[in-house]
Amino acid sequence: MPIDWTALVIFVLLFALITVLGFLAGRWRKGDLDLIAEWGLAGSRFGTVVTWFLLGGDLYTAYTFIAVPALAFGAGAIAFFAVPYTIMVYPFVFVVFPRMWSVARNNGYITASDFVRGRYGSRWLALAVAITGIVATMPYIALQLVGIQVVIAGLGIEGVGWLADLPLIIAFVILAAFTYSSGLRAPAAIAIVKDTLIWITVIAAVVWIPIKLGGYGAIFAAVPQGKLLLPAAMANSAFPYSAYFTLALGSALALFLYPHAMTGVLSASSRGAVSRNAALLPAYSFLLALIALLGFMALAIGVDKAPEFAAFAKEYPRNFAVPALFISVFPSWFVGVAFAAVAIGALVPAAIMSIAAANLWTRNIYREFINPACTPAQEGQMAKVVSLVVKFGALVFIVFIPLQYAINLQLLGGVWIIQTLPAVIIGLYTRWFHEKALFIGWLVGIVAGTAMAAAQGFSPIYPLVIGGLSLPSYTAFTTLVLNFAVAIVLTPVFNALGGARGMDETQAHHYG
Amino acid sequence: MDNKGSRLWYLLLLVPFVAMAWVSSYNKAEPAWAGIPFFYWYQLLWIWIGSALTLVVYFATRRHHD
Numbered sequence: 234m235p236i237d238w239t240a241l242v243i244f245v246l247l248f249a250l251i252t253v254l255g256f257l258a259g260r261w262r263k264g265d266l267d268l269i270a271e272w273g274l275a276g277s278r279f280g281t282v283v284t285w286f287l288l289g290g291d292l293y294t295a296y297t298f299i300a301v302p303a304l305a306f307g308a309g310a311i312a313f314f315a316v317p318y319t320i321m322v323y324p325f326v327f328v329v330f331p332r333m334w335s336v337a338r339n340n341g342y343i344t345a346s347d348f349v350r351g352r353y354g355s356r357w358l359a360l361a362v363a364i365t366g367i368v369a370t371m372p373y374i375a376l377q378l379v380g381i382q383v384v385i386a387g388l389g390i391e392g393v394g395w396l397a398d399l400p401l402i403i404a405f406v407i408l409a410a411f412t413y414s415s416g417l418r419a420p421a422a423i424a425i426v427k428d429t430l431i432w433i434t435v436i437a438a439v440v441w442i443p444i445k446l447g448g449y450g451a452i453f454a455a456v457p458q459g460k461l462l463l464p465a466a467m468a469n470s471a472f473p474y475s476a477y478f479t480l481a482l483g484s485a486l487a488l489f490l491y492p493h494a495m496t497g498v499l500s501a502s503s504r505g506a507v508s509r510n511a512a513l514l515p516a517y518s519f520l521l522a523l524i525a526l527l528g529f530m531a532l533a534i535g536v537d538k539a540p541e542f543a544a545f546a547k548e549y550p551r552n553f554a555v556p557a558l559f560i561s562v563f564p565s566w567f568v569g570v571a572f573a574a575v576a577i578g579a580l581v582p583a584a585i586m587s588i589a590a591a592n593l594w595t596r597n598i599y600r601e602f603i604n605p606a607c608t609p610a611q612e613g614q615m616a617k618v619v620s621l622v623v624k625f626g627a628l629v630f631i632v633f634i635p636l637q638y639a640i641n642l643q644l645l646g647g648v649w650i651i652q653t654l655p656a657v658i659i660g661l662y663t664r665w666f667h668e669k670a671l672f673i674g675w676l677v678g679i680v681a682g683t684a685m686a687a688a689q690g691f692s693p694i695y696p697l698v699i700g701g702l703s704l705p706s707y708t709a710f711t712t713l714v715l716n717f718a719v720a721i722v723l724t725p726v727f728n729a730l731g732g733a734r735g736m737d738e739t740q741a742h743h744y745g
Numbered sequence: 746m747d748n749k750g751s752r753l754w755y756l757l758l759l760v761p762f763v764a765m766a767w768v769s770s771y772n773k774a775e776p777a778w779a780g781i782p783f784f785y786w787y788q789l790l791w792i793w794i795g796s797a798l799t800l801v802v803y804f805a806t807r808r809h810h811d
Contacts, residue, residue, distance in 0.1 A: 310772075310784060313784070313785070313788060316788040316789070316791075316792065317765035317788060317791075319792070320761050320765055320788070320791050320792055320795045321761060321762055321765060321795075323795065323796070323799060324758035324759075324761060324762070324795065324798070324799055327758065327799050327802070327803070328755060328758060331810060448779070448780055449779055449780045449781050450777075450779065450780020450781075451780070452780075453777075453780055453781060453782055453785075454780070461774065461782060461784075462772055462773065462774060462782070462784055463768070463772045463784075466769065473768075474768035474769055474772070477768050478765065478766050478768050481765060482762075482765075482766075503811070504810060504811065505810045505811040508803055508810040509803065509810075511799055511803075512796060512799040512800045512803050513796075515792050515793070515795060515796035515799075516796075518792045518796075519789065519792050519793070522788070522789050522792065526785075745809075
């Protein structure tokens with residue numbers, strides 16, 4: 234494709250705007266950025282509205298904006314599991330996460346691993362939670378880069394050799410610099426711009442494109458019958474319903490265990506801000522559902538048959554769908570706005586993810602195991618440097634390693650992170666589970682989940698069969714059940730074996 | 746601290762889980778609305794029902810959140 238100069242200029246201007254904003258953000262609600270709680274949690278100063286923008290910008294990532302409609306475009310109805318996923322996640326957050334916020338505030342916790350350390354008095358269980366968080370986050374950061382890559386290609390920018398990755402490298406250097414200097418305040422400020430651009434883009438798309446194509450009826454009429462609904466159930470099999478529902482439920486349970494989500498929650502200034510956001514964030518769920526429909530609009534307009542997109546489609550199969558749709562229907566200047574929304578949309582979660590991973594490393598590995606005597610200044614400096622290392626790692630990953638690896642690892646990341654649920658979430662309510670039982674449950678879940686996913690060629694669905702009934706389910710969900718079963722069986726065993734339980738430094742009133 | 750009565754409000758939050766778990770109830774094209782198959786508009790509708798239920802529980806148990 235030729236370079237679209239109008240779109241490119243708008244894109245670069247918006248990118249420059251958020252760069253300035255990212256650096257200025259360090260002065261916003263000013264705090265001592267040499268301290269990890271200020272740099273990595275913005276001093277927990279964000280009220281309901283900023284938290285809403287921050288979490289929206291954090292959870293609905295650029296990869297989501299590209300990959301969900303791409304899945305609808307390629308596979309049809311199954312992609313809409315994202316809708317029940319977001320319907321179920323917020324009631325869960327509403328009930329559970331105000332407690333997490335309160336106990337964290339009362340004890341100075343900045344990570345889920347901090348909480349597990351304090352609650353169970355087990356540094357090894359806390360280490361398991363920290364490592365899981367870091368490892369699950371890395372490929373997720375890498376995938377944010379894919380969002381940037383796709384829109385840069387959509388602008389018509391091509392290069393050979395290392396030049397091909399130059400725009401990506403520039404974007405990441407900017408990201409790394411403002412995250413280093415401003416901490417969590419940078420993505421929070423940029424999230425407000427990002428979310429506004431995304432809302433404008435999506436509302437324009439869902440109003441303008443149906444007008445152009447003759448209404449929603451015409452769009453759905455253009456979707457092949459096989460993609461319009463889930464396949465019908467078969468005898469002795471819960472497929473596809475069990476797969477659809479467990480994908481949604483497992484994803485919902487996993488989402489807020491990710492370090493970047495935890496960081497967003499803990500940066501809120503009050504417990505009420507967390508509760509209110511659980512009721513207000515579904516606005517983004519609606520947005521996501523509309524974004525998923527963009528995949529069908531791309532089908533209806535026939536981007537897969539348009540010769541001008543043939544090369545684009547070859548390089549980014551499925552993922553090219555939404556950018557190609559925008560190029561087909563929008564004037565150049567608005568293509569620039571829409572593509573900037575996606576690229577900036579990649580920076581916000583990438584920044585928060587790298588901060589969250591840096592917090593985990595610094596608090597729960599460096600300070601716990603390597604340098605317990607570190608000063609607050611050393612702690613803050615370590616977190617800043619690690620956030621750079623994490624992002625550089627993600628960049629190297631995307632530039633040198635086939636994309637499919639990042640996608641597979643991100644899928645595994647979901648299977649891994651959900652294994653921290655018994656320790657982190659159940660821990661908010663009871664200490665009935667023995668910390669050693671939780672650790673072994675976690676280990677069994679990780680090993681079984683990895684083996685199951687690998688055996689299925691990294692498809693998220695495992696063909697479970699129980700008593701002659703076929704129950705194909707999301708591997709993360711199945712292995713979470715296994716994890717719980719192990720922890721439930723082993724808790725009485727460890728209690729019977731005796732030995733002191735770890736000390737609980739939290740008290741009932743800390744949970745609010 | 747809240748009493749038993751206000752805790753019961755939280756049960757409302759189970760409703761979206763039950764509705765979404767019953768996939769066979771919405772995996773169909775009819776009744777379509779403005780050309781949008783049931784499968785799609787029904788799930789979109791539940792986003793708002795889920796949000797409304799959460800708001801109801803929030804206001805009913807408000808003392809517990811601030």
